[in-house]
Amino acid sequence: MSDFNKDFGEYKKDLDKASKDENINRALGRAVKSYRENTDAALAKYPHTLALAEEVRGIKDYSMENNKQLLDQAMKVIESNHGKAFYAEDREAAIRIANEIIGTGKVIVKGKSMLGEELKLREGLEEAGNEVWETDLGEFILQLKKDRPMHILSPAIHVPREQVAEIFSKFFNKEVPPDIAEEVAVVREFLREKYFTADVGISGANVVAADTGQIVIIENEGNVRLCTGAPPVHIAIVGIEKLVPTFLDAMKTAEVTWRYANYGAPGYVNIISGPSKTGDIEKVTTYGAHGPKEFYVIFVDNGRSKMMADKNYRQALHCLRCGGCMYECPVFQVTAGHFGRTYLSGIGSVWESFVDSVDAAAPMLYTCLRCGRCVERCPMKIEVPTMVGKLRSEVVSDDTE
Numbered sequence: 001m002s003d004f005n006k007d008f009g010e011y012k013k014d015l016d017k018a019s020k021d022e023n024i025n026r027a028l029g030r031a032v033k034s035y036r037e038n039t040d041a042a043l044a045k046y047p048h049t050l051a052l053a054e055e056v057r058g059i060k061d062y063s064m065e066n067n068k069q070l071l072d073q074a075m076k077v078i079e080s081n082h083g084k085a086f087y088a089e090d091r092e093a094a095i096r097i098a099n100e101i102i103g104t105g106k107v108i109v110k111g112k113s114m115l116g117e118e119l120k121l122r123e124g125l126e127e128a129g130n131e132v133w134e135t136d137l138g139e140f141i142l143q144l145k146k147d148r149p150m151h152i153l154s155p156a157i158h159v160p161r162e163q164v165a166e167i168f169s170k171f172f173n174k175e176v177p178p179d180i181a182e183e184v185a186v187v188r189e190f191l192r193e194k195y196f197t198a199d200v201g202i203s204g205a206n207v208v209a210a211d212t213g214q215i216v217i218i219e220n221e222g223n224v225r226l227c228t229g230a231p232p233v234h235i236a237i238v239g240i241e242k243l244v245p246t247f248l249d250a251m252k253t254a255e256v257t258w259r260y261a262n263y264g265a266p267g268y269v270n271i272i273s274g275p276s277k278t279g280d281i282e283k284v285t286t287y288g289a290h291g292p293k294e295f296y297v298i299f300v301d302n303g304r305s306k307m308m309a310d311k312n313y314r315q316a317l318h319c320l321r322c323g324g325c326m327y328e329c330p331v332f333q334v335t336a337g338h339f340g341r342t343y344l345s346g347i348g349s350v351w352e353s354f355v356d357s358v359d360a361a362a363p364m365l366y367t368c369l370r371c372g373r374c375v376e377r378c379p380m381k382i383e384v385p386t387m388v389g390k391l392r393s394e395v396v397s398d399d400t401e
């Protein structure tokens with residue numbers, strides 16, 4: 001497992017080892033082929049996507065320029081929708097706010113969230129004495145394996161079915177065969193009980209509409225529906241860069257995201273505006289009908305406003321986390337998530353420079369080949385090679401001070 005607390009030499013050895021790992025090579029070879037075929041087919045089937053992506057680039061430009069105003073607007077609207085909105089400047093604040101809402105001794109079901117990985121959210125909630133279950137299948141496998149995601153959308157891309165069977169057999173204390181349908185079924189049965197007994201559900205968000213306060217979450221498995229719908233409390237944890245001005249902007253952004261994320265149309269698009277409510281008895285509004293009674297949104301900065309303030313790097317915040325660039329990256333294709341920490345590949349090296357530090361991201365910045373293949377695939381046309389070059393010069397200037 002890659003860890004930048006090791007020195008650069010160790011990191012290089014880790015990359016070399018990963019490049020010779022047959023599981024990674026086989027899994028990535030299949031994934032790249034299928035990503036390209038599926039995405040190209042989806043773009044041919046929905047040809048308006050290219051023009052829509054261009055429109056979303058404009059929406060993102062405006063949103064970064066006006067982020068503070070959008071954040072204020074969204075927070076007010078969420079409160080008027082009977083939710084509660086918070087702003088967390090960094091990891092410590094985000095974990096503290098979440099733990100103040102949740103308390104201790106609670107059962108939590110959690111959907112996949114890159115921000116959650118960035119903040120080490122599960123660990124922060126567990127340290128406060130809570131039981132936390134990842135509900136995305138890939139994340140669940142990694143939770144049991146004590147491993148970290150190797151792709152932002154397919155976190156367990158490097159774990160073949162045979163290894164999954166071993167992990168599940170040990171955890172469930174029964175023989176689980178290396179059959180994907182049976183592996184999925186055993187997790188479904190286990191988590192079903194957790195959804196309906198959990199005290200809290202946690203999700204991320206793909207995009208947030210500032211005018212309506214609605215959060216949008218794209219998924220395929222249906223686990224997010226259950227996490228955000230079954231427990232009595234729902235907490236959404238969201239990076240401030242996810243804000244766009246209007247609901248229509250949010251829908252456009254969501255469509256471009258899922259199209260480039262390899263889904264023609266995703267299984268589910270969740271749109272959440274506040275707690276569950278009913279007015280069916282005497283027209284008296286009562287909260288917590290079938291869904292959560294309480295709804296909280298924690299907007300997290302953690303280096304994002306610094307990125308926004310710098311015109312050289314602001315564009316990195318346009319990233320939709322579609323994962324497309326990773327399949328095109330020649331280094332990622334042979335090393336998977338070993339080229340990265342929370343955020344992966346070239347775009348990840350820019351993100352790590354801000355959510356952590358340029359020095360911490362230096363090994364990644366020098367792994368990127370700056371070949372530009374990522375820019376070709378990226379719906380936001382993010383100029384990663386230029387940013388990586390600029391950040392490298394900052395590493396050097398830091399060293400020479």
Ligand code: SF4
Nearest residue numbers: 319320322323325378
């Ligand atoms: S940099 Fe572009 S291609 Fe890569 S994940 Fe972000 S939006 Fe997708």
